[in-house]
Amino acid sequence: MKVAIVGFGTAGGGRLSGYRSVPGVEVAAIVEPAAERRRAAAEQLPHGRVMASLDELLAEGGVDVVDVCTPPAYHVPVAHRALTAGCHVICEKPVAVSLADAQELIATARSHERLLYPSHNYGTSPMMRLLRQAVDAGIGRLESARFQILRDRHARGVHGFRPDWRRSRELAGGGILLDHGTHCVYMALRLFGELPAKISCTVGRPVGSPDAVDEEAAVRMDFGSAVCDIELSWRAGLRANHYSVTGTEGFLRIDDDRVTAEGPDGPQVLDLASPSRDQTHLDWFPPMFADFRQTLADPGRWHVPADEIAGTARVIETAYRSAAVGGAPLALVGDDTRPGVHTVSPV
Numbered sequence: 001m002k003v004a005i006v007g008f009g010t011a012g013g014g015r016l017s018g019y020r021s022v023p024g025v026e027v028a029a030i031v032e033p034a035a036e037r038r039r040a041a042a043e044q045l046p047h048g049r050v051m052a053s054l055d056e057l058l059a060e061g062g063v064d065v066v067d068v069c070t071p072p073a074y075h076v077p078v079a080h081r082a083l084t085a086g087c088h089v090i091c092e093k094p095v096a097v098s099l100a101d102a103q104e105l106i107a108t109a110r111s112h113e114r115l116l117y118p119s120h121n122y123g124t125s126p127m128m129r130l131l132r133q134a135v136d137a138g139i140g141r142l143e144s145a146r147f148q149i150l151r152d153r154h155a156r157g158v159h160g161f162r163p164d165w166r167r168s169r170e171l172a173g174g175g176i177l178l179d180h181g182t183h184c185v186y187m188a189l190r191l192f193g194e195l196p197a198k199i200s201c202t203v204g205r206p207v208g209s210p211d212a213v214d215e216e217a218a219v220r221m222d223f224g225s226a227v228c229d230i231e232l233s234w235r236a237g238l239r240a241n242h243y244s245v246t247g248t249e250g251f252l253r254i255d256d257d258r259v260t261a262e263g264p265d266g267p268q269v270l271d272l273a274s275p276s277r278d279q280t281h282l283d284w285f286p287p288m289f290a291d292f293r294q295t296l297a298d299p300g301r302w303h304v305p306a307d308e309i310a311g312t313a314r315v316i317e318t319a320y321r322s323a324a325v326g327g328a329p330l331a332l333v334g335d336d337t338r339p340g341v342h343t344v345s346p347v
Ligand SMILES: NC(=O)c1ccc[n+]([C@@H]2O[C@H](COP(=O)([O-])OP(=O)(O)OC[C@H]3O[C@@H](n4cnc5c(N)ncnc54)[C@H](O)[C@@H]3O)[C@@H](O)[C@H]2O)c1
Pocket: 006, 007, 008, 009, 010, 011, 012, 031, 032, 033, 034, 037, 069, 070, 071, 072, 074, 092, 093, 094, 119, 121, 155, 156, 157, 158, 160, 161, 162, 163, 165, 179, 279, 280, 281
């Protein structure tokens, strides 16, 4: 399988290392508009093609999969071009900033019979495996989940492009809710196994800058008989990750590298590698790529990643709409039967 990485920054560099650890895959090309990053790419991929434009790559051909690792604003146009040129696409998160864009991209993948797969790598993290095990067999019926991601600032991109693009609405599409919130939302969708009925959200922006992207967000996903609370901050003054699930018969809680749990086997304490150890989460790539490969081999399952992309975009778009009306609980935007048509109803 021949892959092209588009965007050779932090995520793109991590991806090149990741592909080296999976058999049967060759990174054949890297597309990168910034000269400094092209030089880095040429050093790290001496026998591959390194080029400035996606059109050049697609005209030459010779790749099966395009892996989109650009800032969010370019995800949809790059993925769209690659799908229509006949490539399968793996795309960094958030795949799309709006539900309408997500649905349009999914429709493009469908009509060109190509797989669109999100780089939802927290889904194959050790944290997620433990949470999943607890929910599947250990804590009884899931009643609540709580995810808390605390940072003293946003992650910075590479030198040679715009290291602070995460603060640009134009490039990032939103702030921490879209950046880290995306991971929390698809994790919740997988754990609860359904879309929430209602969302409420408040966000915090720098004082006096209403147009700035959100630096804090508090989201409640209400599943009817269960809730998931997500708390995110780029201004917490510390770096910490907490994930917990509580059920009728126990709980599991992850505090960075420490896991505490209580269930049918009594109390447990385990150690875990902290997700803060490596920004590109290299260890989580082989299991995610294995899932991509399995999904690719079974077109009957291509709707699974598509549903997750659309579901995540629906939750986040609804959360921003709730924040815009002071945190009121809202029913999910969108109507699956009418792609791109939005409805919002306060509940
Ligand atoms: N899943 C994860 O754990 C994870 C971790 C880090 C980043 N990300 C995601 O990866 C993406 C990139 O983030 P990053 O931290 O690597 O940013 P970065 O700034 O480090 O790198 C972005 C790269 O994309 C290049 N680029 C910009 N416009 C481009 C275009 N139109 N076509 C091709 N390349 C272009 C830039 O020159 C730069 O080299 C974002 O969507 C981010 O959310 C995900």
